[in-house]
Amino acid sequence: MTDPQHWDPSRRDLMVSVAAAAVLAAAPELAKAGAGLASESRMPTYAPVAFTVNGEARQLEVDTRTTLLDALRERLHLTGTKKGCDHGQCGACTVIVDGHRINSCLTLAVMHEGSEVTTIEGLGDPDNLHPMQAAFVKHDGYQCGYCTPGQICSAVATLAEIKAGVPSHVTEDLFGEMLPTDAEIRERMSGNICRCGAYSNIVEAIAEVAGRRA
Incomplete structure (x- = not known):
């Protein structure tokens, strides 16, 4: 064990001691700076x-x-x-x-x-319904109605996708005429959840707007 009265620090020990003292002295300022950056973020x-x-x-x-x-x-x-x-x-x-x-x-x-x-x-509005809105009313394509706005917007876009020839996961012929079959409608509308379970009525409404019976 080194005798404190005869301790002769090396250059390395001295540098380590000085560096540690500098870090301790700067710690409060660094903490404040870090808090400021966090606040700005x-x-x-x-x-x-x-x-x-x-x-x-x-x-x-x-x-x-x-x-x-x-x-x-x-x-x-x-x-x-x-x-x-x-x-x-x-x-x-x-x-x-x-x-x-x-x-x-x-x-x-x-x-x-x-x-x-x-x-x-x-x-559309109550005095001038969009055909899809009118079809949802006719076929009871809603119950609580909470999902209905999203269902109708999605249904309108679904028929536009089919008309434009955009395929889905159930499209069998990628090069022939794309038709709004029940399978196509159900697949494309699968991202719209109806917790009341009015799915069959929703398909009927979309099919009617597409010009066919479900």
């Missing part, structure tokens, strides 16, 4: 976004973390689009963006600068 960042919603040009200043769903519901007050699972699993929030249906809870509003967005409010 939690601060929301806002950005402008301009798009067309149901044929009307709209401009918003939104938190960059705002989903398209929340922008539609909370900022534009288009509450027909429903928030169901908020994880892209139920389809209640389905809207049509640039001709394609999407789950609006899974995309950010700022990602759709210049896009054309259609919600259930843009398809």
